[in-house]
Amino acid sequence: MEWGKFSQKEIEMTDVSFESGAEAVKLGEIGHLKITESGYELLEYDRTKILSVDGFDHAQKKWSYHPGVLNDKVVIQDAHTVNFVNGTAIITPLDKKDIIISRNGDEEEIAFAFPNVRIGSIIEYKVKILRTSNLYASPWRFQNSIPTISSQLFLNLATTADYKTILKGKQLNRKYGGKKNNKRWELLNIPSDNVIKNVYNPDDYREKLMYQYTSARLYYGSYYSENTWNGFRKLINNDIQKSKKGADFKEIANSIRNGSTKLETLRNTVRYLRDHYQWNRHTAVQSFNLASEFLKKKTGNTADFNIVLEEILKVKNIQSEIAVNSLRSNGRIIVAYPTFSKLQTLVNIVEIDNGEKLMIDAATSQPDNLRFLSLNHYNYIVLGLEETGDVFTVVSPPLSEFISQQNLTIEDENSQVQVTNRSTGYFNSGDFKPQIFNVFRGIQTNENTKKEPDEWQVNNQTISFENPANSFFVIENPLTKTLATILVEKDRDYPIEIDFPFLTTVILNTKLPENYHLESTNFNRKISAFNGALQYLQQVELKDGEPLLTWSLLINKTVFETGEIQEYQNFTSQLSAVFSEVAVAKKVK
Incomplete structure (x- = not known):
């Protein structure tokens, strides 16, 4: 990859074949990493193409450092924007006066925005980063917030201390795992870290390189020399x-x-x-x-x-x-x-x-x-x-519970649903919206929430329908949105991490007039996995002569290692099949 020289494929690229719809793409990045006695030096060369208006944010760069710390520094060596007009490259270099340095306490930030950026622009920069992290560091990511066509890293060990490199990510380990003395790494066609889902921290699974000293003579007997x-x-x-x-x-x-x-x-x-x-x-x-x-x-x-x-x-x-x-x-x-x-x-x-x-x-x-x-x-x-x-x-969070009692009353001119939700644990966080478990969407007319003893919270709603005289009610699974949050890709080969264990139960009591009928063929289902840690139950029964429908999902295990993914996917696949079915309450005469 030569500075300012572009292939026809790069010039014509408008989308990324392995991540369609990306807002921007790293056409290439090269890092030269030098580990010294006092830290490391990284010379980074980056080439990015802007593919949409949303990608303009990637034309802004910033780094932080501590000027009072020896060997902690960032030097911007070069940067420019390249646009192509009628096949001709129009280059707009970064003006040094547009580099902004700001200070917050003992930390400084250096930042700039590429000039003359538009959809289709290619931006390039070279920066030298010096850090004092000479015992443990993670200086290079092959996987970024946007897809990357090529990422290369070259290592120069300019120190007498022992060290080891740690490779994270499935592609790196598949290609370079076991190659102890390797000093050059390259990955091609790396998707953005947006594909890393259902984990606590995407950085735990990102394609990246870390290094760690296995001995540190100057720090013998301290935290810095310990490695167990x-x-x-x-x-x-x-x-x-x-x-x-x-x-x-x-x-x-x-x-x-x-x-x-x-x-x-x-x-x-x-x-x-x-x-x-x-x-x-x-x-x-x-x-x-x-x-x-x-x-x-x-x-x-x-x-x-x-x-x-x-x-x-x-x-x-x-x-x-x-x-x-x-x-x-x-x-x-x-x-x-x-x-x-x-x-x-x-x-x-x-x-x-x-x-x-x-x-x-x-x-x-x-x-x-x-x-x-x-x-x-x-x-x-x-x-x-x-x-x-x-x-x-x-360690795992304690079980959180959500119980929703929903009563459907059907009348000729004024059908409505009375909802009482009881919740505990993380279901009581400010971000949670109990409405996602409503069987019927309708128009919410009033709502109130209050706390009860023993960590429970109660939420009451009254839901009216847009068409009060409706005579046909489709009863869809109220846990559909929850299922969507726990589904993972078919070729998953890294752990699955669920935010917290939970038990969610929705009970729908249907008070149907004599001229209404509930159709719920093959409704009763029970699915289980991991010795009951994962369970799903749905059933319909008569209570006081009225149909009572129940949906209940238990997820009482939060981390699934790679060897457990198949059983997890079998469970969620069965859920998907069951959730696609609906019940119907309709007028028959």
Whole structure:
């Protein structure tokens, strides 16, 4: 790929064969990565074509860096826009005065917008990026937010330290897996990361290269030189023990009222910490002197909060284990590749009444809703810190429930549906819309929502129909939209991750006049997978002489590894077949 020289195919391209409708496409990108004693240098050359108006955003570039940090710098070497008029290339170079540098605290951002961009423009840039990340870094992505025709990376190891490269993504591992001394990688026709669906963080499955030092002489015995999970566990435990010296946790515990249950005591403890101490918005696995810092200054990071919580619970005879967590936004802990970057925050795994275990972050858990910690915390596994316990513990959000009771009343001039929804857990988040489970769309005339004890929320609706005198009612499956969110591609070969486990039940009671009839041939169905962790039930029965229809879907397993995909797809395929069928309530005379 030569700067400013384009093939006829590139000039004529208006769509991407393997991702039709793309707003833009990377025609090619080349990276020259040099790992040094002090970090890395990346010379990046990028060529992109704008295919639609929506693609104009890709003609704006920005990078951030810390000017006060040695070897942290971004240098824009060249950039231009190329348009083709009657077969002639019209080149508009980037003017240096259009490069904008802004500062926010100790961080600077360098940005520019390509000039004279239109549909069909080809934009090119060269940039040199210097970073201090010499122990672990992920400097190159072969898969981007738009499809990529060609992505190449060349590696130059200019350091005496040992290191290993880590390849993520199915194409990279299929082509280069096992080639330990490889220094050149290239992938062709890579779809955008938009195709990576039903995962917590697309970056966990993106085609990319990472590198990690396997020894670091200057940091012997520290987090930077460690390369095993057990080693990290020992380092963190040592830091925790040091941080607790001189702190009187019993005095704090005695000032917190015990509840009638372990859950109530836990709630009182978390509320006390949230009321008396302030989170500084930092996640961390390291705490320093709790007595002179957190407990005295009343502010601290997530490690401070969670270490103190565990100590208070010990005094109150409530079992808890501190664990290391990497949030969904940070990417999943990779068991095969211990990395410092995944040591993000501490949480507590607390055992309450009847052996139930809750994951608690003392800095962010809501005292009145302890069971349902932010989903960002549930990233499949955590690293337990108890020396005698398993290294990793699987964590999953608690089950959320949604129950919708819908009563259809058919009258000659005023048919309507009364809906009562009861929900708990993540169904009570602000983003959730209960209307997606309405059997009939109609016109909603009124709605009200209120909270009930035991974490339940009640929503009432009255639905009227656009045609009140309608005499033909199609009863479609109210879980159709939910099914659409859990379907995956047929050739799926990477894990499936569902946001949270749930049980959704919709019950439709039909009060039909004598001259109406319900047609529901072969309606009753039951489907199950994974020993009942996934279940679907639909049935029609008579209650007080009236037809009662029920649809119920249970998804009580959230992560499916590659070996489980076939069973998962068999289950969803059966659902798709059943969901396509409808029942009908109609006037017969």
